[in-house]
Each structure stands twice: as C-alpha cells, then as structure tokens.
Amino acid sequence: MSALKVLIQAIFFVLLASVATAQEATPQPDRSATGGAQTLEDILARQRGEQIDDSFRRNLTGDPNNAAGLANQLGTLGGASDPDLWRALRYDSANITASNKGQAATVLIQDGGMKWLEFRNGPLKTWGAYLLGGTILFLLLFYLIRGRIKIDYESTGYTVERFKNFERFGHWLLAISFIVLGITGLITLFGRKVIIPLLGKDAFAPIAEASKWVHNNVAWAFIAGLIMIFVMWVWHNLPHRTDIKWLAQAGGIVGKAHPPARKFNAGQKFIFWSCILLGGSISASGIALLFPFELYMFAPTFEKLNAIGLPQLVGLGELPTVLAPHEEMQLATAWHAIVSFVLMAIIIAHIYIGSVGMEGAYDAMGTGHVKEEWARQHHSLWVDEVKPAHDPKPEDGTPAE
Ligand code: HEM
Numbered sequence: 173m174s175a176l177k178v179l180i181q182a183i184f185f186v187l188l189a190s191v192a193t194a195q196e197a198t199p200q201p202d203r204s205a206t207g208g209a210q211t212l213e214d215i216l217a218r219q220r221g222e223q224i225d226d227s228f229r230r231n232l233t234g235d236p237n238n239a240a241g242l243a244n245q246l247g248t249l250g251g252a253s254d255p256d257l258w259r260a261l262r263y264d265s266a267n268i269t270a271s272n273k274g275q276a277a278t279v280l281i282q283d284g285g286m287k288w289l290e291f292r293n294g295p296l297k298t299w300g301a302y303l304l305g306g307t308i309l310f311l312l313l314f315y316l317i318r319g320r321i322k323i324d325y326e327s328t329g330y331t332v333e334r335f336k337n338f339e340r341f342g343h344w345l346l347a348i349s350f351i352v353l354g355i356t357g358l359i360t361l362f363g364r365k366v367i368i369p370l371l372g373k374d375a376f377a378p379i380a381e382a383s384k385w386v387h388n389n390v391a392w393a394f395i396a397g398l399i400m401i402f403v404m405w406v407w408h409n410l411p412h413r414t415d416i417k418w419l420a421q422a423g424g425i426v427g428k429a430h431p432p433a434r435k436f437n438a439g440q441k442f443i444f445w446s447c448i449l450l451g452g453s454i455s456a457s458g459i460a461l462l463f464p465f466e467l468y469m470f471a472p473t474f475e476k477l478n479a480i481g482l483p484q485l486v487g488l489g490e491l492p493t494v495l496a497p498h499e500e501m502q503l504a505t506a507w508h509a510i511v512s513f514v515l516m517a518i519i520i521a522h523i524y525i526g527s528v529g530m531e532g533a534y535d536a537m538g539t540g541h542v543k544e545e546w547a548r549q550h551h552s553l554w555v556d557e558v559k560p561a562h563d564p565k566p567e568d569g570t571p572a573e
Pocket residue numbers: 334343346347348350351401435436439440441443444447519522523526527533534535536537538
C-alpha cells in the first residue's frame with residue numbers, strides 16, 4: 173500500500189519536474205546596472221529552478237564602474253566589490269588558510285551541493301520508487317501467472333539438515349538488519365515528501381531522528397552479517413560448470429524442469445554475490461558517511477577507472493580525479509542510495525522466492541531442516557554429494573540430534 177503511494181507520488185513529481193524544465197530559459201537580463209554582476213532577476217530565476225546561463229559569473233563581463241553606487245537605494249557593491257577574490261573562492265583557486273585544519277575547512281564555496289540536492293529530490297527518488305514498485309508489481313504478476321513452485325515428488329516424511337544454527341544466525345542477522353536499514357533509509361529519503369504531508373512536521377521530527385540513529389547503529393550488524401555469510405558460504409558460491417546448465421534452463425522457473433544444482437544454484441549465487449559486492453560497497457560508502465571528511469573513496473577510484481579506460485569506453489570521458497571533500501561526500505550519499513535501491517530490488521525478489529514463491533523453501537532458514545523431496549528436486553547434486561543423514565521422522569519417536 174505504502175509502495176503504491178510512493179509510486180503515485182513519484183509519478184506526480186516527474187510530471188512537476190517536466191513542467192518546470194519545459195519552461196523557457198529566461199532571456200538574459202540587462203546587467204549594465206550591476207556592472208556585470210548578477211541581478212535580482214538572476215537570483216529569482218535560480219530560486220525558481222530555471223535554467224540560467226551563469227557563465228557571466230565565472231568570467232567578469234561588463235564594467236564594474238557602471239554599477240549603481242552603494243549609497244543609492246538598492247545599490248550594489250558593484251565596482252567596489254572584489255570579484256576576483258569571489259571568483260577565486262568559487263572556482264577553488266584562492267589560497268586560503270584556516271585555523272581549523274583539514275581539507276574541508278578551506279572550501280568556502282562549493283557549487284555541487286545544489287546539483288546533489290536536485291539529483292536527490294528528482295531522479296533518485298523517482299527512479300528508486302519506480303524500481304521498487306516495478307519489482308513488486310513484476311513479482312505479483314509472476315505469482316499470478318506461474319503460481320507457487322510446488323514440490324513434485326511424493327513425500328517420504330523425512331527431512332534433512334540444510335543449514336546449521338550458526339548459518340541461520342548469520343542469515344537472519346544480515347536479513348533483519350538489512351530490512352531495518354532499508355526501512356529507515358527510505359524514511360530518511362522520502363520522509364519529507366511522504367510522511368510530512370500525512371502526519372505533519374511535529375510527528376515526523378522524532379521519526380526522522382530515530383530513523384537516523386537506528387540506521388547509523390544497525391549498520392554494524394549488517395556488516396557483521398555480511399562477513400559471516402561470506403566466510404560461511406563463499407566456498408559454495410564459486411562458479412561451477414553445473415551453473416551453465418542451470419542458467420540455460422533458466423533454473424526451471426519457466427516450465428517444469430528442475431536442473432541439477434549443488435548446495436547453491438546459479439540464481440542463489442547471483443543473490444550471494446550481489447549481497448557481498450553491492451552490500452560491501454554500500455557498507456564502504458556508509459562508513460565514509462559516518463566519518464565525514466576522513467575517508468575519500470571516489471577520487472582514487474576514478475583515477476583507477478580512468479587508468480583502465482572504462483569511463484572513456486562508455487562515453488563518460490575522463491572522470492574528475494581532483495574532488496573537493498564536499499564533493500566526495502555528495503558522491504558517497506548518491507552512490508550509497510543508488511546501490512541500496514538496486515540491492516533492495518534484488519532482495520525483494522529473494523524474499524519472494526524464499527517464502528511465498530516456492531513451497532518448502534522457507535523451512536531451510538526457518539528450522540534449518542527441509543523435506544527430503546524438496547532437497548532432491550532443487551539441489552539434487554548437493555543431496556548426492558553430502559548424502560545427508562535423514563532426520564528421524566516425527567513418528568519414529570527418536571529425539572533429533
Ligand atoms: C524475510 C526475509 C527473508 C527470507 C524469508 C529469506 C529466506 C531465505 C531462505 C529460505 C534461504 C535458503 C534457500 C535455500 O535453502 O537454498 C535464504 C538464503 C539466503 N538469503 Fe535470505 N531471506 C530473507 C532475507 C534476506 C536478506 C534481507 C538478505 C540479504 C540482505 C538475504 C540473503 C540471503 C543469502 C545471501 C542467501 C544464500 C543464497 C540464497 O539462497 O539465495 N536474505 N534466504
């Protein structure tokens with residue numbers, strides 16, 4: 173229900189944004205009265221979000237001596253201002269020293285904040301909502317068309333152990349922390365647009381504060397869970413030739429075939445590596461955000477990418493390798509959110525298949541024991557490989573190990 177609301181809001185904002193950008197760029201105002209400096213019209217146009225050509229701010233145009241004198245009503249500093257200094261501050265060529273040491277302290281003006289805000293309020297929210305809403309819609313349709321994947325074999329009444337307790341602990345540590353991080357992250361991103369109109373600012377303030385606190389602290393549980401599953405399951409997730417056959421048959425998702433698989437099939441390996449690589453990258457950018465201006469990830473990464481020629485290959489040209497500390501943080505928040513949206517979409521599909529989508533799958537993580545016929549159907553090579561001892565049937569009356 174809330175995802176639908178987010179989707180409707182996202183569509184509304186796309187429409188608003190397209191109306192705003194469809195407006196004509198304002199004609200260049202006459203700046204002779206300010207001696208070439210910006211005018212009230214420039215400022216108002218910028219505040220209305222209109223596109224303005226602000227190249228006049230970088231290179232001095234006009235004659236500062238023509239500016240209205242400071243003593244006049246609404247007079248500007250005009251020729252009395254120090255445009256060279258302000259230009260140097262804005263374009264980072266001023267030699268600044270600050271009593272507070274650290275690179276961030278000497279950045280007095282940094283343009284990127286506005287671009288970052290516009291990206292966050294525009295494409296990030298819009299496409300993020302589309303991605304999550306689209307994934308849920310797709311799974312709903314898939315469920316209606318394909319239905320639940322059933323266990324085809326006759327029941328033997330036996331179960332086999334699939335995951336040990338510590339494996340299930342690692343999984344649930346990762347899963348619960350990820351869900352909490354996902355919800356609190358979405359509250360932080362969409363709160364102003366979705367929760368404030370519904371509940372008001374007074375109610376949202378404590379929710380926002382609690383979300384931030386929970387998000388910042390639960391992150392460590394996610395990182396611990398990620399390390400646990402990596403150590404426990406990396407061996408089972410290395411590529412194997414059986415994966416090719418599994419992929420060629422699309423895992424038997426369409427149709428009735430059940431291609432052979434070892435402990436994890438190719439689809440599960442995709443989930444595993446998504447968690448490790450995307451989850452690892454979310455964790456790294458998250459840590460950079462927790463300790464602002466201490467870890468700089470992007471400039472060194474861009475340097476390496478430029479060296480192997482990847483950005484040039486996809487038409488992005490050389491990526492900037494000198495970034496202001498604030499730009500590093502802006503990139504870190506944007507990256508953190510984009511990668512999180514992608515992983516959330518993948519995990520929503522995983523939750524579907526691990527619960528309602530496939531009969532018998534949840535038991536693997538619920539109790540750690542699965543029906544023998546489920547194991548033979550979905551992981552035949554694993555059953556042959558480990559020849560797991562049958563758990564006793566409940567009616568045998570023998571206590572479980
Ligand atoms: C309510 C939420 C979830 C449910 C019901 C669920 C269910 C399951 C089940 C049943 C399995 C075992 C499949 C098998 O026996 O072969 C599994 C495995 C796994 N889960 Fe989850 N899970 C949930 C959330 C998550 C989350 C949030 C993450 C990561 C952020 C995650 C990551 C994994 C990974 C990496 C595996 C091993 C690979 C795989 O089987 O796909 N799970 N999960």
